[in-house]
Amino acid sequence: MTTAQTTTEGTMPNGFDPANVEALEPTLRSLVERRQSVIAPSNRLFYSTPVDVERATGVHLYDAQGNEYLDAYNNVPAVGHCNPHVVEAISRQAATLNSNTRYLTTTLIDYSERLLATHDPAIDQLLYTCSGSEANDLAIRLARYETGxxxxxxxxxxxxxxxxxxxxxxxxxxxxxxLGAKTVTIEAPDYANVDDAETVGAAMASRVSEAIAHLERHGMRLAALLVDTVFSSDGLITSPPGFLAPVVDVVHAAGGFFIADEVQAGFGRTGDAMWGYQRHGVTPDLVTMGKPMANGLPLGAVATQSRHALRFGRDIRYFNTAAGNTVCISAANALLDVFETDGILENVRDVGRRMLEGLTELTYRYACVTSARGAGLFVAVDLVDPDTQEPAPTLAASVVNGLRQRRVLVSNTGRYENVLKVRPPLVFSDEDAQYFLGRLDEVLAMAMS
Amino acid sequence: MTTAQTTTEGTMPNGFDPANVEALEPTLRSLVERRQSVIAPSNRLFYSTPVDVERATGVHLYDAQGNEYLDAYNNVPAVGHCNPHVVEAISRQAATLNSNTRYLTTTLIDYSERLLATHDPAIDQLLYTCSGSEANDLAIRLARYETGxxxxxxxxxxxxxxxxxxxxxxxxxxxxxxLGAKTVTIEAPDYANVDDAETVGAAMASRVSEAIAHLERHGMRLAALLVDTVFSSDGLITSPPGFLAPVVDVVHAAGGFFIADEVQAGFGRTGDAMWGYQRHGVTPDLVTMGKPMANGLPLGAVATQSRHALRFGRDIRYFNTAAGNTVCISAANALLDVFETDGILENVRDVGRRMLEGLTELTYRYACVTSARGAGLFVAVDLVDPDTQEPAPTLAASVVNGLRQRRVLVSNTGRYENVLKVRPPLVFSDEDAQYFLGRLDEVLAMAMS
Incomplete structure (x- = not known):
């Protein structure tokens, strides 16, 4: 592919280029300059015109001028920005107790039992972390220690x-x-040629087998296969459900662990189950969680089969000071309350289906829009050059920024940064979906005119 | 030292031994067993009889039976458990907006400017993390990238x-x-023979020079010297102030960074300054912060000189989803408010001095108590065998658990686990100090009888 480019050095999809600060209107420019002065440049802003936010509720953000933005991107406030039930739980707990896990609290125990009940019965113990990164980091430590x-x-x-x-x-x-000397990469399934689960699974299993042979030839041993169960940054590959099953078998036969990274896929994002791995009918050895777990407060976890945590537990202590503190756990518990009282999974399924139908319809109407796909409220389309069908990252960036100008927030992802990534809070309604699709239609029409 | 033992495999100072669960009274036992069932064993409880907590305020914790515990240990709730001003800030912000750092908020910018103003003027930029561990992890990534x-x-x-x-x-x-293949250890200064800063500094600088010669001989290059500026787990070495200055010079001469780990020492713990490195009159290349930063909500940061963040910033993006979210930042800002309105630093100095005087007095009265030391509200004594003067970890454990039976919470630390570690919230009062010293006196009298 000659016209497409892979992620360029140091940039990120949909990042604000600090060199363009002078083009911003004065108030925004001043704010961006103040930020650039105190925040190191690795931490980028979004959009060619960054968004200043002052308050938020449900699926809407508001800037200092009171303008309303539809949030079709943020997966962290899963039950909505400033969800009142979660806010109440945070406020109440913050005023009562914020303990760490070296002391006993029923809050931690009750929540842990409740969270584990949403998982495969084999998944029966937890270690808390402050972030999804820490959860994956700990999962790899565990996998290496337990598998050798x-x-x-x-x-x-x-x-x-x-x-x-x-x-x-x-x-x-x-x-x-x-990449680390002990990191081996394989291609994710090709979503453009999605077929039956058996075929896709066999192909991926075969690539994993080859990778295992390669690493053994180089004197290494498999500790784990680590996958985001919706393959978000590979471009979003959610189908066909079940393709991971034969892959997991290959990993187990080699003595490795299958680690399901549920930081993006988990907590009902796909609508049909709480966890991405459940769509594939597999039982992970370790599961990692993060992002929406406490609806925006920092909380992550590794869930494990207790048999995999015995040696590590005997030999190595793990105390993460603020991880699993009572306030974050209370927020996380309130999030599960809302899942039950507000029928979140059902909403994700219903609105997600309409979103996918809407995107599919756009693929019929625009030659630059292809491959509508996704599960629940994680949906995507590819943006391509209408003539060559090559990935079109520049078009993707202009669509993302065009939507931002219309006060609708999404972003782009994928190897060629040409994948429009749509991933709203799970309380997104049918009306929100129609509004989003309408604005996307406008932006595409403008881009193609 | 024949009678003393170093940290044993997998255990931690003052950890509850799960094998002893049957000895607990039924209600507590049932709670501990429920916890053991759902929390992986790496995450240990404190004390031979774990403490169940239900609420907390100021420097006191309360269990389900309403018993009051004096907290002389927890450094995270720096301005007191459930500090009303912090609770109000959390509640208000949680109901208004919880944004991430890819959007612009004045909350983040205002706090960043305020936090940097407490640092050496050369320290002028920040990257936020969810924990002190993540801050140190990022600081090492930065140091390696920037120094080569x-x-x-x-x-x-x-x-x-x-x-x-x-x-x-x-x-x-x-x-x-x-330890990693690229980790080199040196001895911390010997606090039992504390002398003038020049002598202590020269000795430590000489050990660092030797370590640098060793690693260069092995084909490595120095990226950083990473030190906790109060050397907490080395046994608490706060004096003589200034001894780090010649050490930092040696590090810089070798092209390395000096990273001040302020996760324990920072935010006024030592009373005479906001940051431990300031007691030594040195300017770090990178500073890491954590624990008390948001008074219990998860928040950490790396502060850097902007000249050290340029290459990393150009080449590598760093976005930590929940790090620096608006709610945690608002809590952190409220903590700085309380520092100003309640004269926290002054209290730390005053009460800390009385604590140290009280501990010093105990060293005159008990042959098993030696080497009272510390700065501000981080104080320690060594517990030793009165006959041999060897470290006495068993005695330390019995003192810690004796205090716990009297509902006063502390812990032990140090290479031989014989150091009594006293590190209360910074709002500890004179009366709290006297109460603590009285109970410690009782426990020591009983242990020596």
Missing amino acids: GDAVIVTSHAYHGLTASIAEMSPTLGPNVP | GDAVIVTSHAYHGLTASIAEMSPTLGPNVP
């Missing part, structure tokens, strides 16, 4: 986090973050 | 965190967590 292996297989455009160890297993960070 | 070096020097009983990368630089985790 060292090498880790990931997909070729995966993102799993930003600790030194996990950045080495996150190829999407680009060439300036070298 | 790879090796890291730490003290021989240091603790810097629990990511895979930082656990390799935390010798206190014990033999089951191997």
Whole structure:
């Protein structure tokens, strides 16, 4: 592919280029300059015109001028920005107790039992962390210690986090973050040629087998296959459900662990189940969770089969000071309340289906829009050059920024940064979906005119 | 030392031994068993009889029976458990907006400017993390990228965190967590022979020079010296102030960074300054912060000189989803408010001095208590065998648990686990100090009878 480019050094999809600060209107420019002065440049802003936000509620953000933005992107406030039930739980708990896990609290125990009940019965113990990155980092420590292996297989455009160890297993960070000597990459399934689960699974299993043979030839042993169960940054590959089953068998036969990274896929994002791995009918050895777990407060976890945590538990202590603190746990518990009282999974299924239908319809109407796909409220389309069908990252960027000008927030992803990534809070309604699709239609019409 | 033992495999100072669960009274036992069933064993409880907590305020915790515990240990709720001003800030912000750092908020910018104003003027930019571990992990990534070096020097009983990368630089985790191939350890200053800053500094600088010669001989290059500026887990070495200055010079001459780990020492713990490095009159290249930063909500940061963040910033993006979210930042800002309105630093100095005087007095009265030391509200004594003067970890454990039976919470630390570690919330009063010293006196009298 000659016209497409892979992630360029140091940039990120949909990042604001600090060199363009002078083009911003004065108030915004002043705010961006103040930020640039105190925040190191690695931490980028979104959009060619950054969004200043002052308050938020449900699926809407508001800027200082009171303008309303429809949030079709943020997966962290899963039950909505400033969800009142979650806010009440945070406020109440913050005023009562914020303990760490070295003391006993029923809050921690009750929540842990409740969270584990949403998982495969074999998944029966937890360790809490402050972030999804820390969860993946700990899962890899556990997998290496328990299996005696060292090498880790990931997909070729995966993102799993930003600790030194996990950045080495996150190829999407680009060439300036070298992959570790014990990181082996395989291609994710090709969503453009999705077929039956058996065929896709066999092909991926075969690539994992080859990777295992390669690493053994180089004197390494498999510790784990680590996959985001919706393959978000590989471009969003949710179908056909079930394709991971034969892959997991290959990993187990080699003595490795299958680690389901549910930081993006988990907590009902796909609508048909709480966890992405459940769509594939597999039982992970370790599961990692993060992002929406406490609806925006920092909380992550590793869930494990207790048999996999015995040696590590005997030999190595793990105390993460603020992880699993009572306030974050209370927020997380309130999020599960809302899942029950507000029928979140059902909403995700229903609105997600309409979103996918709407995107599919756009693929019929625009030659630059192809391959509508996704599960629940994680949906995507590819944007391509209408003539060559090559990935069109520049078009994707202009669509993302065109939507931002219309105060609708999304972003782009994928190896060629040409995938429109739509991933709203799970309380997105039918009306929100229609509004989003209407604005997208406008922006596409303008881009193609 | 024949009678003393170093940290045993997998255990932690003052940890509850799960094998003893049957000895607990039925209600507590049932709670501990429920916890053991759902929390993986790496995450240990405190005390031979764990403490169940239900609410907390100021420097006091309360269990389900309403019993009051004096907290002389928890450094995270720095301005007191459930501080009303912090609780109000959390509640208000949680109901208004919880944004991430890819959007613009004045909350983040205002706080960043305020936090940087407490630092050396050369320290002028920030990157936020969810924990102190993530901050140290990122600081090492930065140091390696910016210096081109790879090796890291730490003290021989240091603790810097629990990511895979930082656990390799935390010798206190014990033999089951191997130090990295590029981790070099040096002895911390010997607090039993504290002398003038010049002598102590020259001795430590000489050890760092030797370590640098060693690593260069092995084909490595220095990336950083990483030190907790109060050397907490080395046994608490706060004096003589200034001894770090010649050490930093040696590090800079070798092209390495000096990273001040302020996760324990920072935010006024030592009373005479906001940051431990300021007591030594040195300017770090990178500073890491964590624990008390948001008074219990998860928040950490790396502060850097902007000249050290340029290359990394150009080449590598760093976005940590929940790090620096608006709610945690608002809590952190409220903590700085309380520092100003309630004269926290002054209280730390005054009460800390009385605590140290009280501990010193105990060293005159008990042959098993030696070497009272510390700065501000981080104070310690060694517990030794009165006959041999050897470290007495068993005595330390019985003092810690004796205090717990009297509902006063402390813990022990140090290479031989014989150091009584006293580190209360910074709002500890004179009366609290007298109460604490009285109970400690009782427990020591009983232990020696």
